[in-house]
Amino acid sequence: MSDYIVRATAAGHQVRIFAASTKELVETARQAHNTSPVATAALGRLLTAGAMMGSMQKGEKDTLTLQIQCSGPIGGLTVTADGKANVKGYVKNPEVMLPPNAYGKLDVGGALALGVLSVIKDMGLKEPYVGQTQLVSGEIAEDLTYYFATSEQVNSSVALGVLMEKDNTVKQAGGFIIQLLPFADELVISKLEENLNGLPSVTTMLEAGEIPETILEKLTAGMDLEILDRVPTRFYCDCCKEKVEKVIISIGKDEIQSMIDDHEPVEVNCHFCNKHYMFDVDELKALLQRSR
Secondary structure: OOOEEEEEEEOOOOEEEEEEEOHHHHHHHHHHHOOOHHHHHHHHHHHHHHHHHHHOOOOOOOEEEEEEEEOOOOOEEEEEEEOOOEEEEEEOOOOOOOOOOOOOOOOHHHHHOOEEEEEEEEOOOOOOEEEEEEOOOOOOHHHHHHHHHHHOOOOEEEEEEEEEOOOOOEEEEEEEEEEEOOOOOHHHHHHHHHHHHOOOOHHHHHHOOOOHHHHHHHHOOOOOOEEEEEEEOEEOOOOOHHHHHHHHHHOOHHHHHHHHHOOOOEEEEOOOOOOEEEEOHHHHHHHHHHHO
């Protein structure tokens, strides 16, 4: 299991925690979208959060979408995950380039600037749940911490990180989400705050050889950690030519006829994985027949 999420509890089930190692899935996304370093960092953080939040869902068919609409040069990001921690996503401007921030780090906050974070949960009901909050920093982890507190009323701490190699491939990626349950007592809260304050960044820990399990041990030092399970996670897009055909049919007969009249093949691109699907004129004619 290269990339995986550890789900755990601590302090007599007063705290629940998710920790993830996501280097391979973030690198897969980087290759699929040819993202710049700052775009890789932004997308990688949101993919990591999406994978962990997807694994929180009760039903395997439940889906979770994290969407950021923002004023910064990255233009926005979208990530979708399922209950099995399969995750996919994209950025609107994958080539965005910015100088480092004041700390010499990739300026994800500057790439996003002002905006709105939307969390959409489709649990098979008539309408999906939608929660929205303003971006508080654009650094994504802080924005999700704020989202949990305001939209879900769950006191949480979110940490996410992506470290790049000099050749712009992904060196390390991962994160954690730690949440207090409503009955958590003050001693547990104080101990957790103490542990968090003494913790290095996620990428510093991963680079030092830590794994999700040992990161959890540091987070919950003195709090009786109980690991519940380990879940593999990956960048995975379920698009296929058959699904794209349904999309083309859905745009209507007039649009399909217009494509046929151009006497040129049509290329359809999947936003999530950047795969290209070609349809020649004969295939378009067949789709037109199916749309009648």
